[in-house]
Amino acid sequence: MNATQAMFLSLLSPMVLAFILGVIATRVKSDLKFPEELYTALTIYLLVAIGLKGGYKLSISNLSDFWRPGLAAIALGIVIPIVSYYALRQLGKFNVWNAAAIAAHYGSVSAVTFGEAIAFHDTLKEEALRAAIEAGKVAAGTAADAAAAVALYREQGLNYEGFMPSLLTIMEVPAIVVAIIIARLRAEEASFSDDEGSSFGEILRELLAGKSTLLLIGFLLIGYVSGKRGWEQVSPWFDAPFRGVLTLFLLEAGLVTGRRLEDLKKVGPFLVGFGILMPVASAFLGIAIGKAAGMTMAGATILGVLAASASYIAAPAACRVALPKASPTYYLTASLAVTFPFNIIVGLPLYHFIAVKVYGLS
Amino acid sequence: MNATQAMFLSLLSPMVLAFILGVIATRVKSDLKFPEELYTALTIYLLVAIGLKGGYKLSISNLSDFWRPGLAAIALGIVIPIVSYYALRQLGKFNVWNAAAIAAHYGSVSAVTFGEAIAFHDTLKEEALRAAIEAGKVAAGTAADAAAAVALYREQGLNYEGFMPSLLTIMEVPAIVVAIIIARLRAEEASFSDDEGSSFGEILRELLAGKSTLLLIGFLLIGYVSGKRGWEQVSPWFDAPFRGVLTLFLLEAGLVTGRRLEDLKKVGPFLVGFGILMPVASAFLGIAIGKAAGMTMAGATILGVLAASASYIAAPAACRVALPKASPTYYLTASLAVTFPFNIIVGLPLYHFIAVKVYGLS
Amino acid sequence: MNATQAMFLSLLSPMVLAFILGVIATRVKSDLKFPEELYTALTIYLLVAIGLKGGYKLSISNLSDFWRPGLAAIALGIVIPIVSYYALRQLGKFNVWNAAAIAAHYGSVSAVTFGEAIAFHDTLKEEALRAAIEAGKVAAGTAADAAAAVALYREQGLNYEGFMPSLLTIMEVPAIVVAIIIARLRAEEASFSDDEGSSFGEILRELLAGKSTLLLIGFLLIGYVSGKRGWEQVSPWFDAPFRGVLTLFLLEAGLVTGRRLEDLKKVGPFLVGFGILMPVASAFLGIAIGKAAGMTMAGATILGVLAASASYIAAPAACRVALPKASPTYYLTASLAVTFPFNIIVGLPLYHFIAVKVYGLS
Amino acid sequence: MQTSEMKLVVVIAEDDLEQRLTKEILALGARGYTVSRVRGEGWHGARKSEWEGENVRIETIVPESVANSILARVAERYIPHFAVVVYVQNVGILRVEKFA
């Protein structure tokens, strides 16, 4: 599959189109809005589903393959916020607080972008299988064919490691901690509302107990210990409907993004450029480091997507508490109105394309 | 299948029974209530599901068959509000505002009644197949049998056109526009809060950007362009669970209807009669015009249901803005407490029966 | 399967683990919370799903087997609140109001505990089948094997009666009525806000119209009259996803329980002991009386679970109105922070174990 | 802008009472009311979740005489039995005829 085809495959998915429809809806001033509670419910569903499936997959994976990609993920979570911080501070002339807060967002990860990357790869697999069936290389429906399909995915580098959601979980927190440390070191006059107990330990606790981290870690463990038997009990609710629910969530994400578009002027061209170039650079770094860590092509691509994605659940919550002097307009607009749509629409097929080149596959 | 059987089939569906339970719950003063947010969430789900499936079906339909039914739908959307307006004004003695607002509701359509009509026809098909299998005419489970089943449906006129949801979408707006134009023409002293920019263009924009229209049109397009591949990704969430979710929605609709029943006295016997006779007349018109446009029997029946159904999402929202002097008590009570239950409980099997007669099928 | 295995099977289910995660989340002061509306939506889903499936199962059951278990259920609903009341009054030194309110809760039943008992038995069946397949006793996939599986379940006592949800429904109200009568008889000075019409008839009406009773009775009937045809229309939404939705609900239940844990000190050691010992005694009674009524082992176990479970939807609502002088801290903490987790985590496998002994099965 | 004086009565009570209270308020002469869903804590403990029940906050703008009737009714029929708080304030409004 070439780059254009992958691009179309991604663009024509109901998820991406729903996102675009959401943006359009705000542009034409539609009265469509999602109640907050629905947004929260969808978020909980997606995090639980990603965690549970990841845990189950982990329980049937070979863990000895895990430590190198795990280290790679942590390295990305340290390098990206540092690079981001200096880029924003030196080139973008942001103050310490805003630079650190934006860096925290770009170092951390977005579970929904991850979910979309998984959906994208599942669609790639389905396409490859369809093409092979049409070409008469694989027949459909028997056990032997299932094995042939797996071989096919492997050959085309479309099988990703079962522990990918664990990497998502690993990458959520470190970058935020790094960014807060940078801000503390850089600002003598820092007043981290210290009289109120927002000490460093306190912030770390809040991060680990933050809802996205807690749900991801918690359900990874639950999926892991309850294994195949547990997964079969809940998969009709958490597996098959996943892409459908994601479609609704992306519709809502589009509505929020659309409302944010007006803030693009406020944040200025530098941040818009940053919100596009930084993810591409991070994705490239992620794919390269993933290959070095011996990952499959699909695994490295998804690691690249994680690197490229910007947090919008864990990081904003942490920054509100730990960096209250940073302005939400900057970090939310950049992460939500620039990087999120870029990754979803252009990024996924682009990173897939980069990975194909890096792995020299076609 | 004769009329009594169809009647029972409809009455004994969980959807209709859930609606009746909802009405009973308010009569016995139950503390059961649905949170607003759940209602909104269910509405969004149903509109997206109807739109997506319709778009997918459209993508595999023969579009050259579409223009005549499309024109038929528009004609209904123009004729019904005009007839309704004069009936309400001359016979019912309603003032200009109320007559126009009620006419807008009866000319426009109800997506949930449409959904229930689809569910009803799917059940009819299942019944026909069951009967054929029991009679030994069709065997179950092989590919040849699937073809036999399709032939069976066709023979009994139970297959409807894939573009039916497009007709739903087409019929949502025109009647509302027609009714507003009538009100403007009829009332010199009309003060459409014109100082506030509720100009005609503005109202049209609000109608097209209204949430039900936007979701239906948007997801029709999304379903169309993402095609079979897209539909397979999301159908486990939007297709199989549809009738179950509809059951919950109709429970809530029953609760709202039950609360409205007390207003029946306020609106008077004329409007109650109108709310029953007008739909029957419209359904007959819809079926006849559908037949003239060359539609299948099931398609014409569903067109009749659309004609008979009264809007309760798009029209109330539009009337609040464009006809603020009309009283919601009239239009909501008629559409929700009279026509909606009548269509769901008595109308569906009745219109099916009318269609069978019109098509001279059994 | 021995007791330890059953214990593990229960403990390692995603449902129970989600509950534990919820408790932990409050302990680490996570910001995870469920919107009220989501809680209400999940409750409605579970009640409707239990009712519908129960009604369908009833429609294919042999009703002549029903009257003895039905009487057994009513007997339990009368005996348990009386015993509880005297235990709380004499041994626990609670005042009339609190003793009666707590007794009402323990005599009535918890639909979620019931749902978890059903899920537990479904898992037991799956395990038994898996073991038999591995042992080569049953092959997988053909119709003959399906019959073999049913025989296997019957042999191991894992098949429960189709009318179990009817017993759940039957047991919801009587105990609450009994407890209120006791309180009225015991307290001359009772002032049941009688000037406000909370007369006995009024309270009974409110109980029967209470949302959990209304949904359970209503959808039992709906499931019954719409039968197999109706069930097939809605089961993709109400059957397959049940355990997944239950997982989310138990996560929320864990959050609420966790917040209640602090109240354990307030209610004192007696009530904590009562909240553990009373359920075990009730379960034993339920299993014994179920056996006497000729039920299957699985059926008697679930009747025991019903006896052991404490209400937290119907009873609190009724007590707020009928026994306003009772303190919610006592009845909610006991039922939610003690008995609910005990039943879910330890109780289910324990009662299964008791039943195996009582039925002398292994 | 010229405003007239009226009373604003606010009743905070368990949500089960919403219908009864709003009916009484209208029956006692109020021309309208506004309700919001709230949580709270007080003498009767916390009412912060569906399990414990939640509260509603009913506000109504009324002439002083109606305000007095509402206060008296709440004091007599509700306060002894239920978790209820009531308070009254002065407000300036436009169009007296809408409220009296």
Place this chain on the structure above:
Amino acid sequence: MQTSEMKLVVVIAEDDLEQRLTKEILALGARGYTVSRVRGEGWHGARKSEWEGENVRIETIVPESVANSILARVAERYIPHFAVVVYVQNVGILRVEKFA
């Protein structure tokens, strides 16, 4: 604690008007506002569910002059056409400069 006097203006209106009203309020000089979702009943009937529409309750703390402009604007543009209630009260606040 030393507080300064300001005006609290509360507007209750159909939820469709939320955006228009909050824009106007800011344009007339308010530095902020707070919105809650409410239900209600009044001259225009019940507004208690999604089917009928619901209301919003917008409160804003402003200097007296701004309060007057808001009242005047609501009286002129909204009251004739829509279901709207508006009232004004005195409040004591900290930090005058935040609101003026």
Place this chain on the structure above:
Amino acid sequence: MQTSEMKLVVVIAEDDLEQRLTKEILALGARGYTVSRVRGEGWHGARKSEWEGENVRIETIVPESVANSILARVAERYIPHFAVVVYVQNVGILRVEKFA
């Protein structure tokens, strides 16, 4: 009906602060409080969706002395670091002993 004067203190703040603020309010002597979920806009920008965070509106009826302590505490610990608005009003209540 005879009412007594008390103070009504209203605090509008980001929802993350709900637990901290309600604990403080009770610790400073209030006998209860009522919380509603609100959205808003102010100096710190819009807080109108889950993405940006939302606000809570906490109201508590207290004697004047407690009102002063609450104002002082909010001024000292919250206003410098967080998006918070606080105001105080007079209210007439029944049963002084419930609030003091």
